[in-house]
Structure formats: structure tokens, C-alpha cells
Amino acid sequence: MISHILNWQNIHLNGDLWLQHHRIRYQSFVGRQNWDVPHHDGLEWDQYDNPRASYILISQQGRCLACCRLISSVHPYMIEEVFPDFLPYAPPKKPKVWEASRIAVDNSLAADIRNRALCQLIIAIQQFGLENGIEKYLGLMPVAIFNRVLVRNGVCLKIHQGKAGLIDGKKTATADILVDPRTVDYLQSHLVA
Numbered sequence: 001m002i003s004h005i006l007n008w009q010n011i012h013l014n015g016d017l018w019l020q021h022h023r024i025r026y027q028s029f030v031g032r033q034n035w036d037v038p039h040h041d042g043l044e045w046d047q048y049d050n051p052r053a054s055y056i057l058i059s060q061q062g063r064c065l066a067c068c069r070l071i072s073s074v075h076p077y078m079i080e081e082v083f084p085d086f087l088p089y090a091p092p093k094k095p096k097v098w099e100a101s102r103i104a105v106d107n108s109l110a111a112d113i114r115n116r117a118l119c120q121l122i123i124a125i126q127q128f129g130l131e132n133g134i135e136k137y138l139g140l141m142p143v144a145i146f147n148r149v150l151v152r153n154g155v156c157l158k159i160h161q162g163k164a165g166l167i168d169g170k171k172t173a174t175a176d177i178l179v180d181p182r183t184v185d186y187l188q189s190h191l192v193a
Contacts, residue, residue, distance in 0.1 A: 001058055001059065001060045001065065001116065002058070002060070003056060003058055003123070003127075004017060004055075004058075005054060005055070005124075005128060006018060006054065006055040006056075006057060007051075007053070007054045007055070008050075008051040008053075016062070017057050017064045018055075018057075019043070020064035021057050021067040022043040022044055023042055024104045024105070024106050025044040025067065026039055026042050026043055026044040027104075027106070027107060027108075028105075029044055029102070029104070030044050033168065034168070035168070046078075048069065048076070048077060048078050048101070052071055052072070052075040053070065053071050054069075054071075054128070055068065055069055056068045056070065056125050056128060060113075063106075065106050065109060065113070065114075065117035066104065066105040066106065066118060066120070067102065067103070068100055068101070068103045068125055069100070069101050070099070070100055071098060072095060072098050073091070073092045073095075073097040073098060073099060073138070074095055077091075077138075078099060078101055078140070079099055079101075079138050079140050079174060080093075080099075083140055083174070085163065085165070086140060086160065086163050086165060086172070086174040087160065087163060088160050088162060088163050095133070096134055097134070097135065097136055097137075097138065098136075098138070099138045100138070100139050101139070101140070103121070103139075103141070103149075105118050105121070118149065119153060119187045119191055122150070122187055123183075123184050123187050123188065126179055126181075126183050130184070134179050135179055136177055136179060137176075137177040137179070138174060138176065138177070139174065139177050140175075141172065141173075141175075142167075142170040142171060143159060143161070143164060144171070146175055153183075153186075153187060153190075154182075154183055154190070155177060155183050156177075156178040156182070157175045157176060157177045158175060158176045159173050159174075159175040160174045160175060160176075
């Protein structure tokens with residue numbers, strides 16, 4: 001599996017993967033979770049898909065398997081503008097805090113490949129943070145998914161349970177997701193095992 005860092009400077013070099021990542025997001029957020037977000041012709045996007053965003057994509061043999069969008073909190077970001085009440089503090093505007101959103105894995109993959117792609121995605125997100133001086137990511141998702149996807153895979157995070165609320169009937173919260181080299185070490189050793 002290969003990890004890619006895409007931004008608006010290099011999307012043209014990875015056009016097919018870029019398109020596939022929007023299809024995975026449609027599959028996950030519109031098709032499976034029935035979110036009311038912009039979409040057309042099997043592609044999902046929103047107003048935060050703009051030149052300020054960076055993307056981590058995981059591919060294998062030219063196929064996008066998993067994706068995530070990253071935006072520095074110094075720019076407008078989703079939690080700040082749409083879900084600020086889910087934070088126990090004022091939405092940060094700091095270069096060392098970024099938002100991680102639109103995390104998705106192709107659901108049509110076999111379970112073992114899905115899990116491997118997810119682990120590779122977490123590693124790549126953590127490495128991006130380490131290489132760019134990021135201390136933490138802010139995330140928003142159902143609490144059960146935080147536990148099943150991140151906590152289970154050794155990610156250090158603090159879920160803001162006191163500010164949790166219901167979104168689409170699911171207990172949802174924000175979390176501070178720490179950038180920590182130990183997470184990378186743990187997952188790399190886990191993938192080898």
C-alpha cells in the first residue's frame with residue numbers, strides 16, 4: 001500500500017485517485033450514513049474541500065482504499081463553523097492544531113484489507129503531523145467509531161464526552177487526537193505481526 005499527500009498543487013498528478021477518494025466519501029457518508037451533504041454523480045464534497053486542505057490517500061495498484069482531509073485550524077474548518085458547541089473550549093486558531101475529517105475506507109474491501117488500509121491511513125496522518133509540527137488533530141465522529149477505529153489502533157486521544165450530542169441518532173463527540181510517534185511505532189509493529 002502507498003500513502004499519498006495531495007493538495008491543490010499536485011492533484012493533477014493523481015487525478016484518478018482524487019476522483020476515487022470523492023467516490024469513497026460518497027459511499028461512506030451519503031450512501032451508508034445518509035448524510036445531507038453536497039454530492040453529484042456518486043461524488044461527495046463540501047465547502048472545506050478547497051486549496052487550504054491537504055489529503056491523505058492510501059492506494060494499492062492504482063485503487064484508492066482510504067482517505068482523510070486535513071485543514072489547519074488557522075483557516076476556517078468544519079468543527080469551528082458547524083459544530084463549535086461540541087468543543088469544551090473555544091475553537092482553536094493555532095498552526096499546531098489541525099482538523100482531521102472525512103476519514104473513510106472503501107467498504108467494498110475485504111475486512112483484512114480494510115483494516116490494513118485504515119492502519120496505513122492512521123500512520124500517514126500521524127507522520128504528516130510529525131513532519132509538519134502538528135501537536136494534535138481535532139476530530140468529530142460517533143463515539144463508538146472513535147473507540148473502534150482510533151482507540152483500538154493505539155491512537156492517543158481525549159474524547160470530549162461532556163460535550164457529546166446526537167447526530168443522526170448516534171452519540172457523537174469531538175476529540176483531541178494527539179500526534180505521537182508511539183502511535184506510528186505501535187501500528188507499524190502491528191502491521192508486521
